[in-house]
Amino acid sequence: MTADLRRRIFHVEKQLEAQQAELRLLKAQLTTQTKMIAFPVLALPPEIVSEIFLYSFEPGPFLALDSKAAPMMLLYVCKTWNRIALGTPALWSNVLCRLASGEKALRALAVLAERSGSTPLSVCIVSDAENPVRYDIHTFSVLFCQHSHRIRSLDMRVSSADLRVIDSYKPQLPALRELGSYAAEHTSRISMFRDAPNLSVVRFDHRHLDHIPFRWHNITALHAATSGLNMLLHAWQKMPNLAVCSYEPEKEDMTEEDIERGNAPVVVHKTIRALHAADFLCYDEPTTLLYYCRLPALETLVLNNVLDLDIVPFLDDSAPPLRRLILSAKKSRVICIPKVTQTLALMPHLTELDLSLCERDTYREFCAEFSRSPSVLPKLERLSLLSARYDRERSEGDELECLEHGALLELMIEAVSSRQATAPAKWKYQIRTLHIKMVEQVDVVYVSKASAIRCDDMSKDGVDLQLGPAADIIIFPHHDNL
Known part of the structure; x- marks a missing residue:
């Protein structure tokens, strides 16, 4: 009889364990379904959530490891998002290296380069010239060279001295397509971009491009911020396949005396299709860009901060197939076009x-x-x-x-x-x-x-x-x- 009771107790305990396991499972399902009702994104497959992350942060900010911005904060939302985010290499391909942070800059490049897998990298290197901090630029240069073959976009916001050191290590940049160079002016020759066969987009600020040789015939887009007119026209002459250009003139760039000395000859460029010029002001002023160029292939012309607009001589001499003309007035001012009839007659292809x-x-x-x-x-x-x-x-x-x-x-x-x-x-x-x-x-x-x-x-x-x-x-x- 005792054996029979023990057997019955054993079966009841087994049933109780099974019911308790089922109860735990049902409670977990209830919790999951409740969360999915409140947060529908949790019901999506990880692959879809990954695509949403990429879409939300495209093209994405440059990241430092101590950043409190997305996508870095995705790691702290929940375990599921942490796992999905770390399994999405493209989220971590934009790397910010503040050289003044010392070891943090090295760790940022190393960690994010690993997280991003084989995804091409976009790297921004920053040094603080006004508040210099001691850091080992040589150690950084070695690490930079280890990953340079993956870099597709590079922003160099560094001092001339740091740029020379990085260049001395001869980094290889076979995948580089976009370059931003914002170092202070210097006369040292930088050779690291000469063998970048895919480099086609260049951005520069206060820099004479003669000191940074490229494969000039590969450059198709040039963005020159606060740059001299002479420098821009000189760059155009070196880039025979340039298609897109934006230009923000340097204040007090050229004087009438410079013009009289013939420092800015008229440049004819046959491949530029889009031009965006800031601070255009008045055409009659001898320091405006269109005064010194002829662009027979121009299709898009965007002029900002316009006061008076007389582009009849430019349109007459260039005869471009202009399709888009976008004008914006200087703040609190209006635009005056003194020759409307002649201007319209010279734009028969205009669609916008x-x-x-x-x-x-x-x-x-x-x-x-x-x-x-x-x-x-x-x-x-x-x-x-x-x-x-x-x-x-x-x-x-x-x-x-x-x-x-x-x-x-x-x-x-x-x-x-x-x-x-x-x-x-x-x-x-x-x-x-x-x-x-x-x-x-x-x-x-x-x-x-x-x-x-x-x-x-x-x-x-x-x-x-x-x-x-x-x-x-x-x-x-x-x-x-x-």
């Missing part, structure tokens, strides 16, 4: 035009010319404008009037609606996008009944109309015209 903050007469002449003949800007499809409620100055004490927003809308709507698309187009109107925004916030715009009808007709034709900063802007017709 942005006339931000032009003065009243410029807008009026543009609308009159555009409405006059279908031969004026026959391919224009996208038109953007920016207007201001208050009058602004072109220069000190020289006030130019801006069109009131409603009046500008009336002009542009009438001009755009007057241009019919040519056969075999599937739509009625030539312009497919019309954006007119204001510097100041506007919620309600009053226009004539005729303009309101035109807007409705253009919308039905599929024209993308944005007539203010708010997407739900309301257009009311004038009561007098109802």
Whole structure:
């Protein structure tokens, strides 16, 4: 009898253990499902979460190991995210090395290079010239050379002395495509980039490129920040296949005496297709870039901080197939285009035009010319404008009037609606996008009944109309015209 009781107790204990195990499993499932309801991302497969991480942080910041920004903080959210993040090599491919941090810079490069697996690296090296701290640049250079074959993008924000030391170790850069060089000016010749066969994008600041030889014929994009005009034109002559260039002139770059001495000859570059020039100001000034270049292949021209714009001589001499012209005015000023008719006539291939903050007469002449003949800007499809409620100055004490927003809308709507698309187009109107925004916030715009009808007709034709900063802007017709 005792044996029978023991046997029954054994079976009950087994059943109890099984039920307790099932209870633990059910509780775990309940916890998981509750978390998934509150945090749906937890229900996704790790591969999808990894892709979300990459999409969220593309192209991603340069990382130091002590960074408190994402994606570094993903490691501290939960064990699952920690595991997924560490298993996503591309998250760790952007490395920040602050040389003044000493051992931390070495560890950052070593750890992140390991985490990123075989993913190409983007490396930013920074040294503090104003507050120098003792660090072993030679040890760093050795470690840098161990991983240099994987570097695709390199930013060198280092002192001239540090750059010379790194260069002396002859790092190999077969995968390098983008280079940013922001060291102080010096006369030492740097040779580490001469044998970078894939280098095609160069960014520099206050640097004479003669001291950093490249395979010049490979360079297709040049971004020159706060650089001299002579330096830029000299660089163009060395880069026969350059396609994209952005340029921010150095303050007080050239004087009229420099021009008279012939220090900046006219340069004809036959492959540049896109040019972005900051601080353009007035064309008539002899220190502006377009005064000294001819670009017969130019398709995109972006000019910032414009005051007066007379690009007729440039367009006439270059005869470029210009397709995009983007203008932005200097802060608190407006743009004056004295030769609107001639300018438009020289841009027959233009498909996109942005006339931000032009003065009243410029807008009026543009609308009159555009409405006059279908031969004026026959391919224009996208038109953007920016207007201001208050009058602004072109220069000190020289006030130019801006069109009131409603009046500008009336002009542009009438001009755009007057241009019919040519056969075999599937739509009625030539312009497919019309954006007119204001510097100041506007919620309600009053226009004539005729303009309101035109807007409705253009919308039905599929024209993308944005007539203010708010997407739900309301257009009311004038009561007098109802």
